[in-house]
Amino acid sequence: MTLNGENQPGWEDLPEIIFEEIYSYLSPKQRHLASQVCSTWYAAFYSPRVWETFVLEKKSLTRRRFNFFKGIQRELCPRKTQMCLYQVGRYFKKMNIMPSIEYFNVYEFLRILQAFLSFYEDYPMPLLKTFHFIFACESFDISGRQIHGTGGKMLEGLKSLMEALRGVKYFTVNQLMLANDDLDGVLESVSKQCSQSIIRLEILDFSSSPYPLTAIVNCFENLQTLVLGPHNVDDEVVLLLAGTVLTELQLVQDRYTCDALPVSADAWRLVREMAPHLKVSLEISGRTKDELLIQPHAPVYKIVLATPTYRITDLLMTSVIYNYQSTLEIFAQKVFVRGSRAFHDRCDSSVLSLVRHCPKLHTLIVSERMSTMTVILLAEEGNLENLYVRRYALIKRADWPRCSNWTQEFYRGVKYCAWSYGRTRERIEKIYGKRWSFLRDKQFCAL
Known part of the structure; x- marks a missing residue:
């Protein structure tokens, strides 16, 4: 109210869509505190849009409890969990269970969620379409780094929960690191209620x-995208997948991926004949020192390098050109990599060779050091539609010798432009016929 006694709109009079946008940026605890401001904010607290995404983190739905040996610990509060699921669980569209070394808390949440889904005759989470679960397989103690897999009660609780889920379309279960004896029945648990709904x-x-996962073929009828490690596929698996409606197979390596052999070239040739619509993506991510596992003559359309320890080398590009010359469409290096400024130690010649020999390559992302002259040549000699390079990784140089197929006028023009970022x-x-610029590091990380 103003000094004249006139009522002015305040925070309580904001549109509902603004309230929902504000709540979407807050944690559950902050949402609860905000809901106590007034009745309008309290009503917005139960808006369906606010609770579309639920994330279970280390301290979510926990309470403090004193332990004689470890001091104050945080344990999952069953009452908070039950109230959360009962009050807003019907609004969940996406559920993320993040990795946590508090295994008992994770197990208790899985158990309570399974009981909640199984208690009602009508499924209580009809909007839930995305489920992500990542197990914390890595821990550190006095003896150092420890890698261990899921098993025992945790695996039983996870399987029971997966059997209770219905209508999920996007299903993610990562870093289980199961032993071969524990693998039986896990995929069958996922497909018990979601065999027709899962598409990714x-x-x-x-x-x-x-361990080849041949059970995938029989468990999911409408699967379109499959993401797994190269150690879980072999000749038989890819041939069986070629007979399904699968459109994309993503083979991802990370720091936990064990050594494996690639699928044979003969098997990939049969796959290309049986399923010309099937595309393969290769990716290496995380802090791993392993090299990208090349699948000989596979229908690879995308290669992603997302590790700071893996540089673009002549050997890598030679293998890529030899095996995927006619299919490669996207090549992306998404993580910053340290490298030398010398021309012969950089990736300039390797990247330009890739662009020259892969006619279908339309998107190129490079984070390593390159010269401005190399960037111009990439745009001139390739069929690229999208070229992304870092501004702070570019060296203002014209260090390419003249090639026999370049005219003197072309060579001089490229060298003249290379000595200026603006030119x-x-x-x-001018080459692309549209606006183009170098990317700052923040923009590059957002790709």
């Missing part, structure tokens, strides 16, 4: 040793 399945680091940008804009 991600099971990275599903086993701790090489480099203008020339590339």
Whole structure:
């Protein structure tokens, strides 16, 4: 109210969509505190849009409890969990269970959630379409780094929960690191209620040793995208997948992926004949020192390098060109990599060779050091539609010798533009016929 006695709209009079946007940025505890401001804010607390995504973190739905040996610990509060699921569980569209070394809290949440889903005759979470579960398979103690897999009560609780889920379309269960004896029945638990609804399945680091997952073919009828490690596929698995409606197979390596052999070239040739619509993606991520496992003559359309320890080398590009020359469409290096400024130690020649030999390559993302002249040549000589390079990784140099197929006028023009960032940008804009610029590191990380 103003000094004249007139009522002015305040925070309680904001539109409902603004309230929902504000609540979406808050944690559950902050939402509860905000709901105590007034009745309008309290009503917005129960808006369906606010609770579309539920994330279970280390301290979510927990309470403090004193332990004589460890001091004050946080344990899952069954009352808070039950009230949360009962009050707003019907609004959940996406559920993320993040990795936590508090295994008992995770197990208790899985058990309570399974009981909640099984108690009612009508399914209490009809909007839930995305389920993500990541197990904390890595821990540190006095003896150092420990890697262990899921098993025992935790695996039983997870299987019971997966049997209770219905209508999920996007299912992710990562880093289970199961032993071969524990693998039986896990995929069957997922498919018990969701065999026809799941269209994307991600099971990275599903086993701790090489184990072909042939059961995938019989469990999911409408699966379109499958993400798993290369140690869980072999010749038989890819041939069986070729007979399904699968459109994309993503093979991802990370720091927990065990050593494995690639699928044979003959099997991939049969896959290309049986399923010309099937595309394969190769990715290496995390802090791993392993090299990208090349699948010989596979229908690979995308390669992603997301590790700071893996640089673009002549050997890698030679293998990529030899095996995927006619299919590669996207090549992305998404993580910053340290490298030398010398021309012969950089990736300039390797990347330019890739662009020259892969006619279908339309998107190129490179984070390593390159010269401005190399960037101009990438735009001139390839069929690229999207070229992303870092501004702070570019070296203002014209260090390429003249090739026999370049005219003197072309060579001089490229060298002249390469000695200026502005002229480099203008020339590339002229080639593409649209606005183009170098990316700052923040923009590059957002790709």
